[in-house]
Amino acid sequence: MLLELLCPRMIIERVQDLDVEALWAQGFRGLVFDLDNTLVSWRRWTFNPAVKAWLERAQAVGFHVCILSNCVFGRRVARFARMYGIPAIPKAKKPQKKWFQQALDLLGTTAQQTIVVGDQVFTDVLGGNRMGLFTVLVLPVDRREFYVTIVQRTAEKLILFRLRRKGLLRDVAEEHSGILFQSH
Ligand SMILES: [Mg+2]
Known part of the structure; x- marks a missing residue:
């Protein structure tokens, strides 16, 4: 059971590999983003142009977007919110459910309509x-991370290996879409 809770619905190379038009057509309306190593490299203060353009496309399609970050440096997260007009919740404590609920309240979407990346x-x-969102795991933007994260990465590799072995994750890398794995 725990293993299934650790299984992402999809694994992608970069956030830009998410097909926002297709996801919108499937009924999704909200996107919750992690910040560090998802949208930006660790310690970066701005989005790269490709990520910025993709976020604007998602919003143009109609998606409500927000950032939900465990980053303790609230000022940095707030700067992203201000610069790009994307509401952000800093100093969260994911995986606690209440922070995801806060993100849903901010977006005005239900769990079933919402994707977390x-x-x-x-x-x-x-x-x-745990909250019933559609979960997307993205490969980390870079390797400059806190050592705690690096310790977790080793555990993550073991989990992903077990998920694949159990047949919970399907390898779709041959399709060259940037989508690496999908759950059944
Ligand atoms: Mg992160």
């Missing part, structure tokens, strides 16, 4: 699955 199994995916 993040680079960590034990915070973004676990919390999102």
Whole structure:
């Protein structure tokens, strides 16, 4: 049971690999983003142009978007919110459910209508699955991370290996869509 809660619905290379038009057509209306190593490299203060353009496209399609970050540096998260006009919740404690509920309240969407995108199994995916969101794991933007995260990465690799072995994750890398795995 725990293993299933750790299983993302999809694994992608970069956030831009998400097909926002297709997801909108499927009925999704909200996107909750992790910040560090999902939208930006660790310690970056701005989005790269490709990520910025993709976020604007998602919003143009109609998606309500927000940032839900465990980052303790509230000023940095607030700056992203201000610069890009994207509401953000800093200093969260994912995978606790109440923070995901706050994000849903901010978006005005239901759990079933909402996608969470993040680079960590034990915070973004676990919390999102517990709340019934559609969970998308993205490969980390870079490797400059806190050592705690690095310790977690090793555990994540083991979990992903077990999910694949149990047949919960299907390898779709051959389709060259940027989607690496999908759950059944
Ligand atoms: Mg992250």
